[in-house]
Amino acid sequence: MSEAIRKRADCPRCGRPLVACYCAHVEPIETKTRIVVLQHPRERNKAIGTARIAALCLPALEIVVGVDFEQDERTRALLDDPARPAVLLYPSPGARDLATDPPEGPVTLVVLDGTWNQAKSLLKHNAWLERLPRVAFDPARPSEYRIRREPREDYVSTIEALMHALARLEGGDPARFEALMAPFRAM
Numbered sequence: 001m002s003e004a005i006r007k008r009a010d011c012p013r014c015g016r017p018l019v020a021c022y023c024a025h026v027e028p029i030e031t032k033t034r035i036v037v038l039q040h041p042r043e044r045n046k047a048i049g050t051a052r053i054a055a056l057c058l059p060a061l062e063i064v065v066g067v068d069f070e071q072d073e074r075t076r077a078l079l080d081d082p083a084r085p086a087v088l089l090y091p092s093p094g095a096r097d098l099a100t101d102p103p104e105g106p107v108t109l110v111v112l113d114g115t116w117n118q119a120k121s122l123l124k125h126n127a128w129l130e131r132l133p134r135v136a137f138d139p140a141r142p143s144e145y146r147i148r149r150e151p152r153e154d155y156v157s158t159i160e161a162l163m164h165a166l167a168r169l170e171g172g173d174p175a176r177f178e179a180l181m182a183p184f185r186a187m
Contacts, residue, residue: 014056014183022186026056027179032106033169035061035162036078036086038069038122040114050159051113053183058162063113068125079132084108088132089165090123095134098168103135109165113158137164159184 011021112119167174
């Protein structure tokens, strides 16, 4: 069998080809914030998706794949914790600015993962998300994601959004969440 026909070896942890594995750059970061990523099914197996990197770095992050989460018991259980009320990270008019008006206490941060059109579709298919308080931030720098184009200059990838949001939600040293960028840059 020729080398070209033989299946490439993938890392069992990150799913990338061994020659492109970024696991050596993963540093787990504990958070008070629970993170629930609602991932569009088309994003699940994208090798260039950043939610997978975030899940390796953030033990408090859980990815739930689907389009309509209204009847999903696991999602509802994750979001119905009164000790950690859910907030939706989504830029929109009326969203609380995390830099000037962060929620008090630990929260469950809900993040929509997919292209911007897929994220809008998730929002449309889950009317209950409209009832969640929204939070947003102004990124300190443009996105470093060069593989896909963002529709606006102030939009960032999922992992960059988590870095910015957690730095504001967790207080303290925002540089601690910069570690999320190491595997992202290695990718």
